[in-house]
Amino acid sequence: MPMSEAAVALRPRSRAGRQGESLAGLLLTLPASLSYIVLLLAPTLAAVLLAFTDYELGAPSIRWIGLENFAELAEDRGFQVSLRNTLVYVGIVAPASIAGALALALLIESLTRGRALFRAVFFLPVVSLPVAMATAWQYLLHPTIGPVNALLRDIGIAGPAWLTSSDTVLLSLAFIGIWEAIGFNLVLFLAGLTAIPRELHHAAEVDGVKSTWERFRLVTWPLLGPTTLFVVTITLIRSVRTFDSVAVLTQGGPNRASEVLLYTIYTEGFTFFRLGYSAAITLVFLVIVLALMLLQTRVLDKRVHYG
Amino acid sequence: MAGITIQAVTKRFGSVTALAGVSLDVQPGEFVALVGPSGCGKTTLMRVVAGIERADSGRILIAGRDVTDRRAAERDVAMVFQSYALYPHLTVAQNIAVPLLMRRLTTAQRLPLLGALWPGSRAARRAIRQDAAQAAAALGLGTMLDRRPAQLSGGQRQRVALARAIVRSPKAFLMDEPLSNLDAALRVQTRREIVDIHRRVGAATLYVTHDQAEALTMADRVAVMLGGEILQVDSPDRIYAEPQDLRVATFIGSPRINTLPVEARADGALTLDGEALGLGTPAEGALTLALRPEDLRADPSGPIQAVAEQVEFLGESLLLHGRLARAETPVTLRLPPGSRVPQGAFRVAFAPERALLFDAAGRRAPLRQAAHADV
Amino acid sequence: MADGRANPWPEAARLLVLGALGLLFLMPYLWMVSASLKPLDEIFRASLNLIPEGGGTLRNYARVLAEVPVLQYLWNGVVVCGGILFFQLLFAVPAGYAIAKLDFPGRDWMFGAVMLGLLVPYHVPALPLYVAFSWIGWLNTFAALIVPSVISVFAIFLFRQFFKALPDELIHAARIDGMNELSIVWRVILPNALPAATAFAIFSVVAHWNDLFWPLIAVTGHDRATPALAILYYRSEEAGDDFGALMAASAIMTAPLVLAFLVAQRRFVEGIATTGLKG
Numbered sequence: 001m002p003m004s005e006a007a008v009a010l011r012p013r014s015r016a017g018r019q020g021e022s023l024a025g026l027l028l029t030l031p032a033s034l035s036y037i038v039l040l041l042a043p044t045l046a047a048v049l050l051a052f053t054d055y056e057l058g059a060p061s062i063r064w065i066g067l068e069n070f071a072e073l074a075e076d077r078g079f080q081v082s083l084r085n086t087l088v089y090v091g092i093v094a095p096a097s098i099a100g101a102l103a104l105a106l107l108i109e110s111l112t113r114g115r116a117l118f119r120a121v122f123f124l125p126v127v128s129l130p131v132a133m134a135t136a137w138q139y140l141l142h143p144t145i146g147p148v149n150a151l152l153r154d155i156g157i158a159g160p161a162w163l164t165s166s167d168t169v170l171l172s173l174a175f176i177g178i179w180e181a182i183g184f185n186l187v188l189f190l191a192g193l194t195a196i197p198r199e200l201h202h203a204a205e206v207d208g209v210k211s212t213w214e215r216f217r218l219v220t221w222p223l224l225g226p227t228t229l230f231v232v233t234i235t236l237i238r239s240v241r242t243f244d245s246v247a248v249l250t251q252g253g254p255n256r257a258s259e260v261l262l263y264t265i266y267t268e269g270f271t272f273f274r275l276g277y278s279a280a281i282t283l284v285f286l287v288i289v290l291a292l293m294l295l296q297t298r299v300l301d302k303r304v305h306y307g
Numbered sequence: 308m309a310g311i312t313i314q315a316v317t318k319r320f321g322s323v324t325a326l327a328g329v330s331l332d333v334q335p336g337e338f339v340a341l342v343g344p345s346g347c348g349k350t351t352l353m354r355v356v357a358g359i360e361r362a363d364s365g366r367i368l369i370a371g372r373d374v375t376d377r378r379a380a381e382r383d384v385a386m387v388f389q390s391y392a393l394y395p396h397l398t399v400a401q402n403i404a405v406p407l408l409m410r411r412l413t414t415a416q417r418l419p420l421l422g423a424l425w426p427g428s429r430a431a432r433r434a435i436r437q438d439a440a441q442a443a444a445a446l447g448l449g450t451m452l453d454r455r456p457a458q459l460s461g462g463q464r465q466r467v468a469l470a471r472a473i474v475r476s477p478k479a480f481l482m483d484e485p486l487s488n489l490d491a492a493l494r495v496q497t498r499r500e501i502v503d504i505h506r507r508v509g510a511a512t513l514y515v516t517h518d519q520a521e522a523l524t525m526a527d528r529v530a531v532m533l534g535g536e537i538l539q540v541d542s543p544d545r546i547y548a549e550p551q552d553l554r555v556a557t558f559i560g561s562p563r564i565n566t567l568p569v570e571a572r573a574d575g576a577l578t579l580d581g582e583a584l585g586l587g588t589p590a591e592g593a594l595t596l597a598l599r600p601e602d603l604r605a606d607p608s609g610p611i612q613a614v615a616e617q618v619e620f621l622g623e624s625l626l627l628h629g630r631l632a633r634a635e636t637p638v639t640l641r642l643p644p645g646s647r648v649p650q651g652a653f654r655v656a657f658a659p660e661r662a663l664l665f666d667a668a669g670r671r672a673p674l675r676q677a678a679h680a681d682v
Numbered sequence: 683m684a685d686g687r688a689n690p691w692p693e694a695a696r697l698l699v700l701g702a703l704g705l706l707f708l709m710p711y712l713w714m715v716s717a718s719l720k721p722l723d724e725i726f727r728a729s730l731n732l733i734p735e736g737g738g739t740l741r742n743y744a745r746v747l748a749e750v751p752v753l754q755y756l757w758n759g760v761v762v763c764g765g766i767l768f769f770q771l772l773f774a775v776p777a778g779y780a781i782a783k784l785d786f787p788g789r790d791w792m793f794g795a796v797m798l799g800l801l802v803p804y805h806v807p808a809l810p811l812y813v814a815f816s817w818i819g820w821l822n823t824f825a826a827l828i829v830p831s832v833i834s835v836f837a838i839f840l841f842r843q844f845f846k847a848l849p850d851e852l853i854h855a856a857r858i859d860g861m862n863e864l865s866i867v868w869r870v871i872l873p874n875a876l877p878a879a880t881a882f883a884i885f886s887v888v889a890h891w892n893d894l895f896w897p898l899i900a901v902t903g904h905d906r907a908t909p910a911l912a913i914l915y916y917r918s919e920e921a922g923d924d925f926g927a928l929m930a931a932s933a934i935m936t937a938p939l940v941l942a943f944l945v946a947q948r949r950f951v952e953g954i955a956t957t958g959l960k961g
Contacts, residue, residue: 006854008722011764013653018785020862020863021717021784021785021786021863022785022786023786024780024784024863024864024867025785025786025789026782026786026787028776028777028779028784029777029780029781029786029792030778031772031773031777031778032773032774032776032777032838033777033792035773035833035938036795036799036833036835039511039811039829039832039833040799040802040807040833040835042807042810042873042935043806043807043809043810043811043814044802044806044807045750045814046807046810047806047807047809047810049915050809050810051760057813057816060834069869085914092888098505104700107699107700108700109695110693110696111693111697111700112693113694114697114700116947116948118704119951120698120943120944120947120951121704121705121707121708122704123943123950124707124708124711124940124943125707125944126888126954127888127892127907127939127940127943127950128711128892128909128936128938128939128940129892129910129913129935129939130892131892131910131914131932132714132894132909132910132913132931132933132936133714133932133936134928135709135913135917135928135929135932136710136711136713136714136932137710138333139713139714139717139929140709140710140713141927142925143725144728145725145728145925146728147728147730149708149728150728150729150730151730165418169780176471179707179710184954187951187954187955188954188955189719190955191956197390199388199390199392200387200392201393202354202357202359202379202386202390202392203386203393203394204357204405205359205378205379205380206358206359206379206380206384206385206386206408207380207405207406207471208355208380208405208406208409208410209380209409210378210380210409211414214409214414214417214870217419217906218394218405219394223395223396223398225396227803229759232713237803241794241803241805242891243894243895244894244895244910247741247894247898247911247914248894248914248917249893250699253848262805262895263880265805266899267896269809269812269899270812270898270899270954271788275813278809280807281808282805283806285803285805285806285807286802287889288801289801289802289803290801291775293801307751
């Protein structure tokens with residue numbers, strides 16, 4: 001094929017070629033675009049709009065009430081408790097599951113054998129049905145027949161009613177949340193650790209770095225930057241979305257002590273059928289998630305990528 | 308007291324023997340190039356000397372001190388890695404300063420935040436900054452001190468790696484193929500600079516490369532390594548002209564030395580394809596005659612019959628590629644530019660004093676210039 | 683000093699610590715299986731024996747299998763996850779390729795929309811979708827469970843990143859060979875998308891098998907219940923008394939994904955890690 005014709009075939013330069021490419025592009029993205037509009041864009045906009053109405057399922061009419069839902073939210077003690085609980089939950093689960101996963105990752109990565117085994121063990125909760133595992137935890141933490149309290153009884157301590165006492169319920173759920181989240185973060189950290197070039201560790205050693213801590217500071221931690229950032233963002237968002245264990249184990253109780261945002265959204269929308277109100281809470285939820293994402297891209301992203 | 312002493316070092320990885328009892332001495336101030344094909348064990352040996360790998364047996368001495376059981380941080384070696392291994396989050400100045408920070412500051416003085424306030428820290432850090440700047444200037448990096456590695460070219464990164472290595476005047480200087488990631492033109496220029504740096508630093512330098520030309524041009528002595536063993540250690544001209552092993556002869560020199568299967572008659576005279584070569588030897592068995600392309604010439608009275616196949620024009624010479632007339636053995640001649648290039652069948656003569664003979668085991672065998680053997 | 687990295691603790695100590703932590707981590711599983719094999723009175727005695735006395739009983743499993751349409755629920759899970767994955771790939775692979783490699787009007791807007799979509803958790807459109815489904819009578823159907831997840835902006839994003847890394851020469855060579863755009867997608871792109879598709883598939887199946895929020899909203903009654911919902915129903919119907927049976931049911935519903943994971947471990951982990959790192 002003469003040079004000129006070959007060059008033409010690389011990128012359709014002819015109008016017919018370009019039109020063919022455009023058409024192909026539009027056709028290939030058509031199903032995705034349609035479903036995006038129908039299943040994502042429209043409902044999201046509808047949810048945003050709903051937040052400003054008084055819609056209730058089965059109600060004959062729907063009325064625009066502006067910011068009334070949000071005004072009610074500001075006064076709603078139940079919502080405030082839910083928001084506070086969610087933030088406390090995230091405040092416990094996120095740091096603990098991130099730090100814990102990092103520590104585990106460092107330990108596992110330093111082994112010469114058995115890495116895959118330990119990785120599998122800690123990753124198991126990620127692929128396990130949360131509802132089922134929550135039920136297993138309920139048995140474990142049962143005040144009378146559960147093994148945890150049985151063990152405590154054996155050493156003379158009276159264990160609390162972990163999931164039914166308002167003092168300990170959020171803590172217990174947070175503990176379960178850490179258990180569920182660590183494996184996921186662990187895998188991400190392991191991937192990040194193995195991506196650090198071996199020679200960098202060697203260079204540090206030759207440069208005179210003796211203690212593990214200093215090598216961590218000089219090589220591991222800086223190069224783990226992008227991974228850590230991603231893990232932090234993902235963990236924050238996943239823990240804000242906690243729902244399953246609350247829905248299964250405590251239904252927000254006792255006395256709203258374990259009520260979290262998503263559960264409130266659910267009850268307002270589908271137990272009380274106050275869809276407009278629920279939508280307003282969902283909007284607050286969305287704002288929180290967006291804020292977390294913004295934190296990643298604006299504040300930390302640049303500091304963490306070295307080119 | 309040698310700069311670097313390697314004594315009978317062995318290293319196995321599972322069932323693979325990477326180093327089979329390797330010994331080598333590098334004198335203080337000497338530049339020794341360790342050369343061999345990929346997988347021959349040279350990088351493993353370098354790592355054992357640096358302290359990054361532990362040998363299964365043998366000893367390593369640096370400046371007379373037995374460091375076999377010491378970790379890399381406690382040996383007084385500096386190393387330049389093939390990938391440069393620069394800390395991507397640190398500036399050029401900070402990269403260069405790391406070895407000094409590690410050696411001159413105490414752990415307390417190195418603490419984050421607090422360390423800078425520790426007594427003695429300010430003065431020490433100032434001295435470190437000056438020394439790092441000096442090392443950087445010596446390598447032409449003075450204007451780039453605040454840049455990060457990602458903002459530098461390959462050649463500049465390599466200089467930073469060099470600066471980091473020389474900044475603390477080490478006793479032993481190790482370089483692991485530092486030029487292999489550079490493009491050809493830069494490589495040639497940087498070779499000279501590295502030799503200059505070596506002279507200035509004055510340490511014992513062990514330089515690993517797979518490029519035999521690099522080894523020949525840069526080193527005081529060349530050590531040829533193959534299959535986990537060092538085959539020969541000699542000055543560049545002796546390695547080139549007097550290889551003691553067939554493998555050394557074929558590895559060193561470009562284009563590759565010609566290896567021609569020859570036989571010894573009962574009277575010791577050597578023949579190739581039945582024709583006498585005017586050489587004799589007491590050795591027996593399957594012998595190989597090795598001749599460098601520049602030691603061959605097209606000559607109608609020569610003893611070797613060949614067929615010409617291809618010509619390569621190199622500018623300063625011509626390479627004539629062909630085969631022996633009665634075997635498939637390839638043969639290459641280097642001819643001066645402007646020579647008349649033979650076509651088809653032609654005869655080859657050689658300088659007998661440049662001929663090398665190797666026995667069936669690849670070892671150097673004695674050669675006599677005679678029609679029959681004067682054994 | 684095997685690789686020059688001195689560790690303060692010898693490897694044996696580290697193995698011990700990890701082993702202990704690992705064992706603690708596995709407690710829920712161990713106790714779940716243990717309780718599922720114990721008769722009720724033994725459970726209520728709250729002994730600390732993991733191994734059931736007298737070798738244990740399969741009564742709990744028998745009861746669950748008799749009372750609960752286990753296969754039906756598992757099948758529902760398979761249909762839902764499979765259906766979702768099928769459509770997700772069907773829509774996202776071509777779209778991801780088009781956005782990555784083709785030039786067409788609106789392409790950059792589309793990519794922007796994808797990025798925006800990544801920010802919105804699925805709970806936001808869930809409410810209006812529920813209302814809409816309720817109006818058209820789609821509640822309690824497979825459609826309700828599958829349709830909302832059919833659009834996965836994450837999948838489009840992932841495939842776009844993946845295809846962007848695919849060398850252009852591959853497509854140029856196909857064009858020179860005379861293939862039209864559709865053939866290129868079918869013959870060149872799809873086969874090459876397999877690694878990314880596998881990684882995503884694992885991610886998607888795990889996410890949807892385990893999902894509770896949407897099935898809880900979209901489905902009432904047992905016909906179309908997913909495994910997650912099945913456990914929820916069983917709990918309320920058991921009033922939390924027969925822990926043995928409850929544990930057996932939990933074990934049964936959890937087993938498929940866990941077993942799949944144990945068999946194809948590396949795939950799972952790589953899948954999550956690569957989708958994570960690309961995201």
